[in-house]
Amino acid sequence: MIDSEPYRERLHLALEAAGMDLWENDLISGEVTHRVSRILSDLGYDSQESLAYMDDLFALVHPGDLARVRAAIAEHLDGRTRQYRCEFRRRSRDGAWVWYANYGKIMTLAEPAGRRFIGVTFNIDDRKRREEEISAANYKLAEQNRELDRMNAILQTLATTDALTGLANRRSLFEMGEKECRRAQRQTQPLSLLIVDIDHFKCVNDTWGHPAGDRVICAVADRCRKRFRSDIDLVARIGGEEFAILLPATGYTDAWRLAQWLCESVAEQPISLASDIVTSCSVSIGVATLAADREITPDCAARFSQLLAEADSAMYRAKAAGRNQIQGAEGAPP
Numbered sequence: 001m002i003d004s005e006p007y008r009e010r011l012h013l014a015l016e017a018a019g020m021d022l023w024e025n026d027l028i029s030g031e032v033t034h035r036v037s038r039i040l041s042d043l044g045y046d047s048q049e050s051l052a053y054m055d056d057l058f059a060l061v062h063p064g065d066l067a068r069v070r071a072a073i074a075e076h077l078d079g080r081t082r083q084y085r086c087e088f089r090r091r092s093r094d095g096a097w098v099w100y101a102n103y104g105k106i107m108t109l110a111e112p113a114g115r116r117f118i119g120v121t122f123n124i125d126d127r128k129r130r131e132e133e134i135s136a137a138n139y140k141l142a143e144q145n146r147e148l149d150r151m152n153a154i155l156q157t158l159a160t161t162d163a164l165t166g167l168a169n170r171r172s173l174f175e176m177g178e179k180e181c182r183r184a185q186r187q188t189q190p191l192s193l194l195i196v197d198i199d200h201f202k203c204v205n206d207t208w209g210h211p212a213g214d215r216v217i218c219a220v221a222d223r224c225r226k227r228f229r230s231d232i233d234l235v236a237r238i239g240g241e242e243f244a245i246l247l248p249a250t251g252y253t254d255a256w257r258l259a260q261w262l263c264e265s266v267a268e269q270p271i272s273l274a275s276d277i278v279t280s281c282s283v284s285i286g287v288a289t290l291a292a293d294r295e296i297t298p299d300c301a302a303r304f305s306q307l308l309a310e311a312d313s314a315m316y317r318a319k320a321a322g323r324n325q326i327q328g329a330e331g332a333p334p
């Protein structure tokens with residue numbers, strides 16, 4: 001007869017060194033045939049505790065983990081997993097939840113399977129707590145990144161938008177202008193620019209006050225927005241009462257017609273400053289165009305600045321010629 005005592009001793013030592021406890025259950029009768037001792041005492045239960053059935057052990061499992069434990073056993077019993085593995089929380093006598101891992105195997109595969117279900121269990125609470133801390137830290141980090149993205153989007157809007165009118169600002173105009181210049185060159189298309197300045201605007205401020213002046217600026221901004229293609233053209237406020245409208249793929253004659261519409265539309269628009277005060281204003285507009293067949297230049301920023309200067313000086317000619325009118329770098333089209 002073989003003496004099994006040395007083997008038992010070695011197994012006992014190995015399990016103890018690994019911090020593991022051995023268990024054995026009968027899945028058919030539901031009985032616990034070898035119950036864990038160390039872990040139960042770690043959790044504060046004494047050896048008198050009635051834990052004779054698996055259901056008694058399940059009663060100690062966290063309600064949120066129980067379905068997972070049962071499913072892992074069922075999968076192994078069905079032969080879908082080679083080993084039963086599960087991580088779950090057990091309740092200690094004082095009510096705290098402690099994480100454990102269970103590894104096991106059904107040793108009797110002959111029908112009815114599950115008579116001997118043997119495994120080990122060991123404490124993984126420290127690891128789980130660290131994982132929870134890391135996942136909480138990652139969640140916080142992701143949240144902070146989302147907030148950072150939101151703030152960056154706000155900053156980007158502030159950096160590129162005029163606060164009073166919500167139109168693009170001067171900086172956006174230069175960025176877009178250079179980009180559109182490059183694109184116009186690449187696609188051999190014209191690019192036009194209108195500079196729009198409110199006439200005698202100082203009088204509005206002097207007569208009705210600064211807030212009324214702001215209202216007039218906003219009314220002209222609305223007119224500028226109205227007719228222009230929101231996803232193609234760029235309408236910007238580039239000075240106190242000065243606007244620029246960038247018109248990609250638009251030749252000189254079409255740009256002039258749009259300027260004409262804008263000039264008439266602003267002059268016809270009544271602007272309400274108070275319940276009993278309605279006023280109106282006019283604008284002077286300068287038009288300039290980069291022709292589709294012009295000479296190619298690598299410095300698109302400089303080329304756009306030149307276009308802006310041409311449109312600006314045309315606008316000043318419109319002022320000098322009496323205001324409420326259009327002047328262009330190439331004169332009035334036929």
Ligand SMILES: Nc1nc2c(ncn2[C@@H]2O[C@H](COP(=O)(O)OP(=O)(O)OP(=O)(O)O)[C@@H](O)[C@H]2O)c(=O)[nH]1
Nearest residue numbers: 197198199200201202203205210211213214240241
């Ligand atoms: N209400 C208001 N006024 C502004 C703003 N920015 C600039 N201004 C005023 O706009 C006026 C511009 O006046 P001017 O440059 O002399 O031109 P103007 O009176 O429009 O005359 P012309 O351009 O020659 O027709 C100045 O009085 C500025 O103080 C603003 O954001 N709001």
